[in-house]
Amino acid sequence: MAKRSVRLSRETIVGCAMDLADAEGLEAVTIRRLAQENGVTPMAMYWHFNDKESLLDAMAEHLIASVDLPEPTEEPWDVQLRAILGAILAALRPHPPTAGLAMRQVLVAEQGLRLAERVLELLNRAGLDARRAAEAATFLLCSVIALVGADPSRHLAPEDEQSKVRQKKAVLGSLSPARYPHVVAAAPELANCFGQDDYFSLNLDLLVQGVRGIS
Amino acid sequence: MAKRSVRLSRETIVGCAMDLADAEGLEAVTIRRLAQENGVTPMAMYWHFNDKESLLDAMAEHLIASVDLPEPTEEPWDVQLRAILGAILAALRPHPPTAGLAMRQVLVAEQGLRLAERVLELLNRAGLDARRAAEAATFLLCSVIALVGADPSRHLAPEDEQSKVRQKKAVLGSLSPARYPHVVAAAPELANCFGQDDYFSLNLDLLVQGVRGIS
């Protein structure tokens, strides 16, 4: 319940909301909790935001703005596409609980439009017509978000997370190997693979190669 | 507030919850609302479910169980993988607001395990080792869910949805064509492409081709 330093602003509230979400999950982000955290009454929030939806929009915009979009180069389209998707991933990865918010502002926020523009241009260059490029671009953005946001180990204390993984491994490993041979064999990987560097880079490759495959 | 026919059961509650979510969005699915809908007090729910989390788990299981998993054939791995992903998509597509729930039971529910087993086997056959197969399988399931669940036109009345699309088209179309040439050119497709058959089939192809690309 840190008293506010001097004044309240949209930026400080959004920052506070992001920290809160990272620490305790998105469901901890509450108008009343944010007020308390800033030493202020809940109603004070309504001067800075119309409602909770606008707060979430602002968080989404903050996330998208944090993407460090690489400059265009002379490299082939797939290398550049991979770099852009990687940049989005890098921005979202520290914030799994809020990653899912990003989608609501991709085609609204300034940086989101820049991003969409670059992706569309590269897909064009890859040989997709306008319609297919739009469809693929939309999906690519959703997928990268899914890559981060679907992590089931979201907002768990590290020890809790470790024990969850162990438990999951045990459950999967103890299934009938006759019925589920591949699941049992891959039990450690299935329980563990989320959030590993490997996981992300393999699946970014999958997406980029997928574009190549449909072009 | 339909009075209950005879008795309350987990299945009727889950069914009611799914209908409610489809009609008014996931946020309308409330212990109290479900009780009211069944002519019963909120506390009655707690005899059938431990808490709201278990209700959501049950909904997830219901969704996964509704996947019409195709039998194995002699066709090549990519054709079969495509068919499985298509079956998952077909099951989730009628329920965009709840699609995101599916992930929490893929590796728990019976049908989810069958599904994972088949996908892992096909990825193996495609040439991925156990680790990479586990990572790709996890992502493929997330992606298909993202394909359906990220639809921003979720739980809107058809007329509202139409006007939203029109509005979006107008906004994107009125951007600076100098700065965002591809976005402006693809404005109608970007605003519209969600939920079209085209969108789904193109991006399922993308995923399957992506697997081919990394194997």
Place this chain on the structure above:
DNA sequence: ACCTGAACACCGTTCAAGT
């Protein structure tokens, strides 16, 4: 086995009012 009554600690939001 299946459900209710009463109570608790939370939500988001509005509206009038204070400085």
Place this chain on the structure above:
DNA sequence: ACCTGAACACCGTTCAAGT
């Protein structure tokens, strides 16, 4: 311009009790 007080209609959940 920025914030508060009081109030409203909602949440999920517990616990003891009824049939």
